[in-house]
Amino acid sequence: MAKRGYHHGNLKRALIEAALTLISDKGPSGFTLSEAAKQAGVTPAAVYRHFDGRxxxxxxxxxxxxxxxxxxxxxxxxxxxxxxxxxxxxxxxxxxxxxxxxxxxxxxxxxxxxxxxxxxxxxxxxxxxxxxxxxxxxxxxxxxxxxxxxxxxxxxxxxxxxxxxxxxxxxxxxxxxxxxxxxxxxxxxxxxxxxxxxxxxxxxx
Structure with missing residues (x-):
């Protein structure tokens, strides 16, 4: 489930969806980029293809x-x-x-x-x-x-x-x-x- 957005070729969308879930569950300061990457099914380094930071x-x-x-x-x-x-x-x-x-x-x-x-x-x-x-x-x-x-x-x-x-x-x-x-x-x-x-x-x- 976590890798759905990435496998469809839309990494940026998958990361935003992951962030929205984490923000809703933990608050805007309650998660890391690594957690967002894991939720999206990618490595932490992949996040920096689209975003400079959390x-x-x-x-x-x-x-x-x-x-x-x-x-x-x-x-x-x-x-x-x-x-x-x-x-x-x-x-x-x-x-x-x-x-x-x-x-x-x-x-x-x-x-x-x-x-x-x-x-x-x-x-x-x-x-x-x-x-x-x-x-x-x-x-x-x-x-x-x-x-x-x-x-x-x-x-x-x-x-x-x-x-x-x-x-x-x-x-x-x-x-x-x-x-x-x-x-x-x-x-x-x-x-x-x-x-x-x-x-x-x-x-x-």
């Missing part, structure tokens, strides 16, 4: 994760139309879905300590993801009078932080079992309170 391998996993994440966010935004509010809420749900389905990528992106500015490719991928949420925030905030309208970047950063907090506390690992509410409900309620404060959602009757 951090570069993790950075590539993060870049790939941001590309997947951006695709999911863009899809969520487009399918939420024609309502700006529906699109905005859909992007929040996409954040939770991504964290659940791609734990290795998520950890590489947000918990590895790898800077998004490590490479132009990584920075571009990360920028794509944040741009979707900022676009959703900009379209939704058009309903706020200009003098009361927060910058779209701040608006989207607040929702990103809220989504990330729900994921970290309640949507991954054992901590999720301690929440009396599903993560989706927690995020929806939090976004609702935030949007009511901006006058974008009517108060509860």
């Amino acid at each position: 951090e570069e391998l993790i950075a590539e996993a993060a870049r790939e994760g941001y590309e997947i994440f951006a695709d999911l966010m863009e899809y969520a935004f487009e399918t939420g139309q024609p309502s700006a509010l529906a699109s905005f809420e859909a992007t929040g749900r996409a954040y939770l879905a991504f964290a659940r389905k791609y734990p290795g990528h998520y950890i590489a992106m947000f918990e590895s300590g790898i800077s998004v500015n490590r490479s132009p490719e990584l920075a571009h991928a990360a920028g794509r993801a944040s741009a979707v949420l900022e676009r959703a925030a900009a379209e939704l905030s058009e309903h706020i009078p200009p003098e009361k309208r927060p910058p779209a970047a701040m608006f989207s950063a607040h929702i990103w932080a809220m989504s990330h907090g729900v994921v970290e506390l309640f949507a991954r690992g054992a901590a999720g079992s301690r929440s009396p509410f599903p993560p989706e409900e927690l995020l929806e309620a939090g976004i609702g309170i935030y949007l009511r404060g901006l006058g974008l959602v009517a108060p509860d009757s």
